[in-house]
Amino acid sequence: MRATGSAAGQAAAPPAGLRERKKRRTRDTLARSALELFDRQGYEGTTIDEIAALADVSQRTFFRYFASKEEAALSVQSMAESHFLAAVRARPAAESPLTALRAAVLASWDTIEEAIQSVVPLELHIRTYRMIEANPQLLAEHLRRQVQLEEELTREIARREGLDATDPRPRILVSAFGGVMRxxxxxxxxxxxxxxxxxxxxxxxYLDQIGPALAENWRT
Amino acid sequence: MRATGSAAGQAAAPPAGLRERKKRRTRDTLARSALELFDRQGYEGTTIDEIAALADVSQRTFFRYFASKEEAALSVQSMAESHFLAAVRARPAAESPLTALRAAVLASWDTIEEAIQSVVPLELHIRTYRMIEANPQLLAEHLRRQVQLEEELTREIARREGLDATDPRPRILVSAFGGVMRxxxxxxxxxxxxxxxxxxxxxxxYLDQIGPALAENWRT
DNA sequence: AGTCAAGTGTCAGCCACCGCCATAATCTCG
DNA sequence: CGAGATTATGGCGGTGGCTGACACTTGACT
Incomplete structure (x- = not known):
């Protein structure tokens, strides 16, 4: 079967065949089971067997949907990330890069709930951040994804501004932005x-500080 | 025994007792063995047993020196990071933050070789970056360490500038800097x-672009 | 030399993860 | 609607990272 495409983060799909719907339901159930157990007993204190049992599938099936335990733990974050990326792409071209990024974060936090409610309630999603921050392995993977997202943002900004792909300015701006997000x-x-x-x-x-942060002299 | 303190990156120590020297030698041998095997057969293609065998110790002993396979793979990077951090701390207080960071990177690349030669030759160290970039798990952990380093840099800059720890400007500057480093x-x-x-x-x-990157308008 | 502490090996075991094959559930098409 | 092609799932067995426990050896200190 091979788990769905890039393994996460796509928006709601139109109701396809029974098979597709079932697969999606299984995946969502697995993700929810994982998150609930992690929340209750901690990430390391939860085994894949427990997750599979709660979702009522075999351990082997778990691994058909998620390449790793981490991936299940971060599946909702992936959704939030694509949600945000979409929000950036939706900003009018006239906005300056920083303005667009700023507006996109704020907007995506307004609508995140609908985007993830098929899997977990917003509150559990937010609690997940604590878990990530508390676990080095999860945090590492989370940061890797964030850096990858920054990569895409960089490309997007360069495109908007009609800049060459090697121009370092979009990357630097996005890095500063990413720092704030972190x-x-x-x-x-x-x-x-x-x-x-x-x-x-x-x-x-915080975002309003990005400009002043590069001023030559901070000592008043 | 418990592996050495923060598990890496301290500078050369004066020749202590035989026990200490032996421990150090074992650790260096393990790190070198690991890096050589990784270089030859890839990270995933190498088992801990092979590393331990090459270093002529038991697998259990490997884990007494390194908490994980990753840690062995990134041990030299850790040394390079502390080397760089020390270089930053050595910059005169009069320099502006960005100037100090810039000078510190350049200076630390001048002297990195001596800092790591007790473990591996410079060339192998540099090749290691390719391996990290090619392996998601390693890359993730590498980024986590980098972010942690940025944390320390942020504190250091705030201290130099006499700023409150909550002032976002040092963090943003360091993020932009970190983006360039990445x-x-x-x-x-x-x-x-x-x-x-x-x-x-x-x-x-690249560093010279940090200023211009925050200008309002990039479209010529 | 003798005691104490610290490093090491062995063993047994947990758990994440994966290849393989049999089975069961959908899908497709006549 | 029913036979046959697809595809999801389960179970089994195995690999490898990682850990606790315990006995043994070796350097340290008097």
């Missing part, structure tokens, strides 16, 4: 409550 | 020859 992600996992509005305010505030 | 790392792994001078030139060139 801190706010950490904040998300730190604060006890997942208040999305508060998060959005913090993001906006 | 591309050049990729270049290092891409070009067939590990010409350090050419690398240094590229780094300098």
């Amino acid at each position: 801190v706010t992600g950490r904040l998300l996992s730190g604060t006890t409550k997942g208040d999305v509005n508060e998060l959005k305010r913090t993001i906006a505030e | 591309v050049t790392g990729r270049l290092l792994s891409g070009t067939t020859k590990g010409d350090v001078n050419e690398l240094k030139r590229t780094i300098a060139e």
